[in-house]
Amino acid sequence: MNEPNEDGLKKLLRRVLPRVEGEPEPGRDLWPAILKRLDAQSAPAPWFDWALLAALVALVACFPASIPVFLYYL
């Protein structure tokens, strides 16, 4: 699977894209950012969303005829 000029192209690539040397370290502590992501994942939905959902359910329960209207606008 080797072409005759493949080594030349590999050398050229290594010149253009030098290897990452040593053991690089992140420039900052990444743990706080990870915790933030984890918190965002587990954060509960805001109370307003729940209130809106409850209002919608109540409306649909009281006026079932409004269901097609909601479906139309979805």
Place this chain on the structure above:
Amino acid sequence: MENGRSDALDEFRQGSVDAFEMLFRLHQRAVYGWILCIVRNPATAEELTVESFWRIYRAHARFQPEMGFEGWARRIATHAALDWLRTTRRETELRSEACGELAAPAKADSAMSAEIGAKIALAFERLPPKLRIAAVLAVVEEQPQKDVAAALGISVAAVKLRVFRALRLLRKDLESRGITP
């Protein structure tokens, strides 16, 4: 020490954030370094390290301690980097179009001009992400092919094939732009 690490792996599997932090502190450099090899930009590598560890935590229930944490983390990180390469590929294509064509210099000496170097780097970025990731790890970073295969979740033969296809595409692309490697 080994017992402590093994306990941490078990606790992590059960979702302990403390155990996860311990594993993060132990492996973050390796994961960051691996991602940096692929994306070649420290700021992007930091972002992807965060993304990778977030994915790692989300998948904690699927972790099998007997398989080892580092290889598993590296595999998740490789996929996070691959997703990033896919999203940025279109930007590279647009950048390439904006750069236009450059005339190839006469081959009077072996010194490579900065312009040609930039063209080659850009052509490399244009490769399909799956081929590019195999080529950058196996050719540029000279990582053992079995490690590349494990990180990509493919066989060593498939890595060789991807590298071969990457080099062939790169050569074609460069030749179409008047650069003979």
